[in-house]
Amino acid sequence: MTMDNPPPESGLEVLLTSSQIAERIRELGEKISSDYQGRTPHLVGVLKGAWIFMADLIRNLSIEATVDFLGIQSYVAGTTSSGEVKIAKDLDVSIAGRDVLVVEDILDTGRTCLYLQGVLLAHQPKSLKLVTLLDKISRRAVAVKADYVGFQIPDVFVVGYGLDYNQQFRRLPDVRYLRHVARV
Numbered sequence: 001m002t003m004d005n006p007p008p009e010s011g012l013e014v015l016l017t018s019s020q021i022a023e024r025i026r027e028l029g030e031k032i033s034s035d036y037q038g039r040t041p042h043l044v045g046v047l048k049g050a051w052i053f054m055a056d057l058i059r060n061l062s063i064e065a066t067v068d069f070l071g072i073q074s075y076v077a078g079t080t081s082s083g084e085v086k087i088a089k090d091l092d093v094s095i096a097g098r099d100v101l102v103v104e105d106i107l108d109t110g111r112t113c114l115y116l117q118g119v120l121l122a123h124q125p126k127s128l129k130l131v132t133l134l135d136k137i138s139r140r141a142v143a144v145k146a147d148y149v150g151f152q153i154p155d156v157f158v159v160g161y162g163l164d165y166n167q168q169f170r171r172l173p174d175v176r177y178l179r180h181v182a183r184v
């Protein structure tokens with residue numbers, strides 16, 4: 001048994017293998033390093049889902065980057081976010097005048113991101129961009145677009161690689177989908 005081939009968890013199907021994820025993050029790292037050449041982007045990871053992605057992304061950058069984290073709690077009805085967001089952990093360092101790159105695990109309706117963009121822009125960064133590992137573009141309810149996208153995925157509820165369902169499955173090395181999740 002290898003890490004690419006973990007034991008099956010019941011009811012979960014693999015959507016993206018760990019090698020597909022690793023390869024795509026290498027490409028994202030190259031692109032971001034080239035776009036930010038001569039600058040030091042400030043990566044702001046959105047906890048908790050994005051921390052594993054951010055750890056792999058930063059190791060694929062060939063330029064210096066600084067990091068900070070924002071902890072948020074989205075109020076969720078079933079598996080859909082309501083857009084009501086609470087900052088559970090604020091930034092430690094000022095982002096004024098910085099080239100901020102927000103690192104997200106997944107864009108779904110876009111409500112969480114839209115809220116975060118408003119909060120961050122109020123602190124007057126020099127630039128503000130967004131990288132998301134996963135994008136469920138068909139689910140978008142508000143106008144939010146990521147500057148860098150790992151994978152466009154269909155409308156399924158995914159877990160693993162940091163993403164959870166009721167705090168479960170973050171440890172999985174790949175991205176899997178739940179076959180039986182009723183949307184509310």
Ligand code: IMP
Nearest residue numbers: 081107108109110111112156157158163
């Ligand atoms: P949005 O506000 O609808 O874009 O939702 C964003 C947040 O909802 C993400 O940061 C995740 O925490 C959560 N989320 C949305 N879709 C999924 C999914 O398929 N799996 C796990 N979490 C999800």
Ligand code: MG
Nearest residue numbers: 047048049105
């Ligand atoms: Mg999240």
